[in-house]
Amino acid sequence: HTRHQHHRTYWTHHLANTPTLDLPTDHPHHPNGERPGARRSLRLGADTVRALTALAEARSTTLYTVLLSGFAALLSRYSGQEDIAVATPVANRPVAAFERIVGLFANTVVLRGELRGDPTFGELVDRMRAVCHEAFDRQEVPFEQIVEDLAPDRNLSRDPVAQVMFVLQNAPAAESVVEDVRLRLTPVDPGRAKFELSLVLAEDGDGLAGYLEYRTDLFAPATAARIAAALVRLLDETARQPQQRLSALPATGPGDLRQLAAWNDTTRPYDPAGVVTLVARQASRTPGLIAVSDEDGERCYSYAALVEEADRLAAALRRRGVGRQQVVGICLTRGPILVVAALAVLRIGAVYLPLDPEHPIDRLHDALDRARAVTVVTDLGTEEQMGARWPTVPVDGPPEGAAIRPVATEPDELAYALFTSGSTGRPKAVAVTVGGMSHLVQFMADRMDLGPGDRMLASTTVTFDVAVTEMFAPLVRGAQVVMVGPDRHRDPVEVARLFAAPTTTAVQATPSMWEALVRSGLGPGTAFAISMGEPLGATLAGRLRDLGYRLHNMYGPTETTVYSTGEEVGTGTPTIGVPVWNTVVHVLDRFLRPVPIGVVGELYVG
Incomplete structure (x- = not known):
């Protein structure tokens, strides 16, 4: 009896607080008396x-x-x-x-x-x-x-x-005999x-x-x-x-x-030229097509006019002394002119910093300070927000001199900088290269199969990295950017109407926005629909597919140029998919060793 008690005490101490083994499973745990195996x-x-x-x-x-x-x-x-x-x-x-x-x-x-x-x-x-x-x-x-x-x-x-x-x-x-009984293992x-x-x-x-x-x-x-x-x-x-x-x-x-090697076999040739060159080439092929417009088509630029307007603003920036790889803030009311301003900054080899005029002034000034901006492109509605600290260049100023020759930038030079949302603290600065930006827009234009006659809505704030896809992927394929105005881009009812329009062929939104659109009466549509920025649930994905949208789930840190992985969403729980062009991803443990398929680890992108 004493021995038994000692052994009981041993087990009580030895197995106290034994952690539950949390293996990654394909299906959730639930009470099941049958235990099928x-x-x-x-x-x-x-x-x-x-x-x-x-x-x-x-x-x-x-x-x-x-x-x-x-x-x-x-x-x-x-x-x-x-x-x-x-x-x-x-x-x-x-x-x-x-x-x-x-x-x-x-x-x-x-x-x-x-x-x-x-x-x-x-x-x-x-x-x-x-x-x-x-x-x-x-x-x-x-x-x-x-x-x-x-x-x-x-x-x-x-x-x-x-x-x-x-x-x-x-x-x-396998067989044995006990007296006159033959035994066989089955x-x-x-x-x-x-x-x-x-x-x-x-x-x-x-x-x-x-x-x-x-x-x-x-x-x-x-x-x-x-x-x-x-x-x-x-x-x-x-x-x-x-x-x-x-x-x-x-x-x-x-x-x-x-299988892991096959998933990372993503080598794909693409044009090494920067976005400025790609857009200029497209403008020479389709000068009369509409390149960018507002949602009503009242304000628009053809491809030829887009390049001409960008040249005009680029000349003004150069006249103000803006040099190669210097940072230029862009603080403008939402509209087609945003695309003109960004393209103008890129044409002189400078780095554009998008700013949202709806943000607090202190936050705008902090971003300009930390990015060491040399000037800010403004309009009548935003110029006062800059105060006297930074010189400003009016986006709609008069022509200044002859057209400029675009600066030939190197792939590893910077194209744009932006600041994260700051939801986990002070906003963090991220700078993206010319090569990274060019690769992104070419991949996304191919993924969405854009071409002349297609229209992609630009409804996200310009300080969100995914706005680069909306503003430039259509322009390297002859498609049209439709900038949703400041009074509409946050209105779920209005955005839902635009998303479902038969003329809309490509859209993107976070799952939170998609939920709001569905609640606001989002109608059937056929657009190439991107979900990004947050986890996409199976229920929401099913509802969007049922409405006819060609749904794709995309994932990527800002630092790796917007999107690193993606998949076309089918039935079941959506995943973040497989690597995009020329990208490898590894899921590693704390020793930087690959984890088995289906096992939780930390994602590394290269």
Whole structure:
């Protein structure tokens, strides 16, 4: 009795505050008494098993402990956790007298592995050896009693204490005879899973064979296949190099590596010229087409007029002494003239800084100060906001001299700068290169399949980086930019009307705006519709698709020039898609190692 109490006390302390293993699943956890399951077979070859057995002997332990260590290492890489609890069945026949008694004595023991500090695999085996010795010496305490003693907060959708199991069986003979009874082992798949994942292995000739049992209400078959393949690869690697640290061990199978490489195979030729050159070339091809207009078509510029007006303003800026790569603020009332001003700044090789005249004056001045702006392009409605601190250039001033020759900028020179929203603190400055901007507008023009006759609405504020797509992607393909005016671009009812117009062929908005548009009566439409800036939910995506919009979900940090990944949204939960042209993305763990497909990590863009 005293021994039993001591063992109960050990388990209570040893398993106290055991964290729940949070593996990434394909489906959410929910209470399910049926626990539907399936199995994915796997095999370890003879060479790998021999090497793992030799490692066990060198570490004064068993093959079981080495395999358990490999399983724990993989679970750690998949979950990002370093405190891993694995259940295992034990025979629970501690004395010889029990060996000939017919009946089920088996118990479940929880092995809690500590993986902190990024140990080598050999060091992890040493840790797990100690854990196994302590646990198996105290195996007679019923698991149910341990759970009762621990009294964990119960969640009907999760198993208490341990959510995964590991089993290594001694392979029985295929057939045996007891007196006159012939016994034959028959594998049975019950179609259910005892745990979220269970790894079951047994001797198979000189190797090991078995299966990964998984709950099908949590994991898709493809995910189980990836986990099984990753485990085999990890054990193969540790068999060859047990001195490697856990962070250096592979956590992906060969198929995953090929898939990741395919997703990042994004090389695509594009014109290295800057936006100024691209727009000028388009203007020479379609001089009479409308390049930019307001939503009513009352104020508009043809392609020829756009270049002419940009030249006029560029000459004025140069006359004021604005030089190459100097920053010019643009603080204008919304309208087609915004595109003229930005193009004018780019034509002299300077850097444009868009400003929203609706922002507080202190914020406008702070942005100009931090960007070291040399002048500001203004109109009658915004000139007073600048005060006397910065010289201003009127956007609608008289012609000043002959047309200028555009400056030939290099791809790594700057095209524009802007400041983030400041929602998490002081707005941060971001500068984007000529090459990055040119690449973006060419990619987006191709993605939206823009051409003469297409009309893209420009409804986002000019200080939002996605405005670059609206203002310039149409202009490199002969399409039309439709600038939504200051009284309408924040009005969901008016924007909804414009989005659904049959003449509108491309639009973009955040999910918050899309929700507001739907609530405001957004009608059916056929436009190429971009959702960006926030996570896009499946319900909203379904409603937009049902209305007929060709929905694409785009993602990207401002620093990587607006968009880095994207996908056309189908059924199911939208993702951020795959990399855009000439872009690679990697999801890495804290050791900068690739995480398996479906596993949470930090996104790196290049």
